[in-house]
Amino acid sequence: MSQFIILIQGDANRWKTMSAQERDEIDTAHREFWQKAGDAVVASGELQGPETAVTVRRGDDGQPVAVDGPFTEAKEVVGGFYVIDVADREAAVALAAGLAEARHDHSGVQVQPLVDHSAG
Numbered sequence: 001m002s003q004f005i006i007l008i009q010g011d012a013n014r015w016k017t018m019s020a021q022e023r024d025e026i027d028t029a030h031r032e033f034w035q036k037a038g039d040a041v042v043a044s045g046e047l048q049g050p051e052t053a054v055t056v057r058r059g060d061d062g063q064p065v066a067v068d069g070p071f072t073e074a075k076e077v078v079g080g081f082y083v084i085d086v087a088d089r090e091a092a093v094a095l096a097a098g099l100a101e102a103r104h105d106h107s108g109v110q111v112q113p114l115v116d117h118s119a120g
Contacts, residue, residue, distance in 0.1 A: 003042065003114040004092040006082040008099065010107030011075055012050050022104070029100035037084055037095055046080040076108070089113065 018026075034041065050069060059065035079101075086092050092111050101107040 001085050001087060003083060003085045003116070004089070005112050005114060006084065006092070006096045007078050007110040007112070008080040008101050008107065009076040009110060010079055010101060010104070012077050012079070014106040015079060016049075026100040029098060033082070033095060033098055036098065037082070040084045040086050040095075042083040042085050044080070044082045047078060050077045083114070
């Protein structure tokens with residue numbers, strides 16, 4: 001088995017203005033994801049908006065400093081995630097493809113394997 005992170009990305013402003021029908025479609029797809037994935041889900045969560053984020057990075061004096069926001073150049077932000085433990089990449093992609101965010105024009109779903117540090 002291998003662990004993968006599924007990052008749900010999208011336009012935060014668009015998420016705030018979604019219709020009830022769009023929100024219901026997304027919620028339904030997440031319930032279906034859980035039913036299909038079952039015990040393969042190791043962790044999951046929906047993130048609060050990017051305006052609540054804090055980024056910690058090196059300050060001018062070399063010490064870590066906290067600044068508001070993710071400050072990414074991209075229009076899309078991460079809105080949620082799943083960590084799953086499945087047989088292979090194809091299984092991870094198949095699960096991710098069932099999420100409504102993979103079908104909407106303002107979002108996407110990234111699937112990436114996690115590095116296993118336990119063998120060292």
